[in-house]
Amino acid sequence: MNKEYRQLKSLLHLLDREERWFTFAEIEKELGISGKSVKRIVEEAVTLLPASMQIEVSRGKGIIFYRDRHGTTVREVLASLFRETSYFRLMQLVLTKDGEASAEEMAEALFMSFSSFKKWIIHLNQEELRPFHLRMTYSSPTLKGNEIHIRYFLWKLFTEAFPTTGWPFSGIDDQQLDGWVTEIERESGMIYFLNSKRNLSFLMAIVVERVRRGHGISLKGGSYAWEHNLFYGPVTRLSEKLMHRYQIHLTCDEVYFLQSMFSLSQYHVPDGNLRNEGQEWTADKGNEEECLMVDLLITLLTRAFPALNAGDRFRSEVAEFIDKLRIDHAIPELMAVSRSHLTSYIEQAEQPIFKTVSECMSSWEKSYPAISYNDYHLTKLTFMISSSLRYRSKKAFLIVGEEFSVRHYVAKLIKREIGDDLTIETSILHGLTDEIVAQHQIDFIISTIPVSLTSIPTVIISTIPTKRDLENIRQELLI
Missing domain, CATH: 1.10.1790 (PTS-regulatory domain, PRD)
Incomplete structure (x- = not known):
């Protein structure tokens, strides 16, 4: 991953923890870089941030970060910057070319010399790809490793680059995929979290792309009674739709893989189901x-x-x-x-x-x-x-988009910090519209992901609320 992007990401996440002055020494220690590098990153960040965000530097105090709690999130800014990195553009080329382009052609597309490109591939294999048990070939760059690892890597890559908007898969209808997930929700009597539903559309697109190019998977792990799983029937029918629509063949193992990811994604089952x-x-x-x-x-x-x-x-x-x-x-x-x-x-x-x-x-x-x-x-x-654990609890509306459900934990944490003046509702709704929130008498939303509402404000928080997040919630209670 580009060094500059990685350092900017670390800096913004650090500054966004609290609305206070961070000393240069504190930042240098947290990020493990020199004061000169911190100043360079800040100078670059100032030109990249939207109007709703501002970094202020003081010789005697350090650095402080301001952002509108109802405005663009740090995650959205970073996603936009991530899509511009050479790292992401390379991985896009690897997915679409899949070994059909030479290293020279790849380097030229990324505006790099061939020697620099080759050194970069060596670095990627040693650092970025190793945690995923993957490597990249040199002559005709493509990802090598277990097919499930490749799909997981691509899934994480694209969900980081397009967390809330955008669709990178040409020729695949994202609205149709989203509709098929909705059908599974209705059939199974459950509701996927907003980010989980979007991520499943990315997953299906990646499966289609990989199978189209002749890459299949084989499950060799322990036994599991797939036919007794809640999603066995719905995902089997979904697979038939994918095969018919995109003219591909999905083996039983491919269907089980999809079933596993639908099962592992976060969803809620309303009372009585x-x-x-x-x-x-x-x-x-x-x-x-x-x-x-x-x-x-x-x-x-x-x-x-x-x-x-x-x-x-x-x-x-x-x-x-x-x-x-x-x-x-x-x-x-x-x-x-x-x-x-x-x-x-x-x-x-x-x-x-x-x-x-x-x-x-x-x-x-x-x-x-x-x-x-x-x-x-x-x-x-x-x-x-x-x-x-039994703490005092009360009521509000909380949305936490995360890899597994931590909303009850976050609700408890906020209640302990804010007190009895705030009540938090953690149930999942079929939709999130102005009419629905009015029906449930919700005054404002606390969310880790952007929400499109006009009648009430949304306070954006980190997955684990920071001191800044808690203060923003307190400010909302004063309005």
Whole structure:
């Protein structure tokens, strides 16, 4: 990834934590760069930021970052800049050319010399692509590695470049894909989170592109009863639509892969639907072993956390956690590259809980040694535990677009910081329009992603609210 973009990204995320003066020494330490480099990045940033954002530099104080809490988000700005980097443009070429262009042609398209391009490929293989277990060839640049790793890499790449708007796949109708996801929602009685629904459209487009070019997958992991999964029927029918519309052939493994990603994506089931009761849901699947897995984990957790509110909602969440853990285990290629940017945060902010959760999972694993897990799963489970501990709770409307559901955790965190003056609603709606928010008597939205509403304001926050975010919410309560 371009060094300049990576440094700017780190700087903006740091400055956006709080609306205060950051000293140069503090920034140098956090970013691991010199004061001269900090000044250079700031000078470049000033010319790139929209009018709703401003960086102020003071010789005696340091640097402070201002932004309109209702305006453009840092994520949107970074996404726009990311799309202009040589790194992203190279990956776009790799997807579309897929080995059909020579290294010389690629270098020319990126306005680079061939020698510089070759050195860059070596760097990418050593640094950027290694975490995804991938490498890039030299003569006719293309991604090499397990096909699932390639698809996962491309999925993360394009969702970072186009988080809310834009569509990079020519010849593939994004509106149609979105409509097919909506059909699955209706058929399954659930609602995907806004970002999850968009990400699934990206996933389907990537699958179509890769299969078109002759790249297939083969699942060789542990067993999983795909036919008993909630999404087996809906995704099977979706696959038939994809094959008919785009004239491709999807094997059973391809269908299972799509099914896994629809299962692993974040969704909500309204009260009264199939997945409201965790125990009944697993029993309906006819999987007694999974019921036993859920029972054992809940027993270990309630013993370790006496204040845990282990009611119906929590049992449903644990059942879903176990089901997704087994899917990950059945596709070890996904397990190998699954990471969360929230792991470092949760290890520090909830260190005692994270440690105890790790011990509980270690004890659970002794009964089920064939099932693997990693820090990604420990992070997810820690969020679930922390949000289910008995704190004083009240009501508002919160949208958290993230790789797994942390909205209950974020709601609790905001309530603890803001107090009883703010109530937070965390339920998921079928849509988000001015009419719907008026019907639910919502005064303003707290969201991690942009929302198009005209009747009420939206306060944009980070996935884990910063001090600046909490202050912006307090200011909204004064209006």
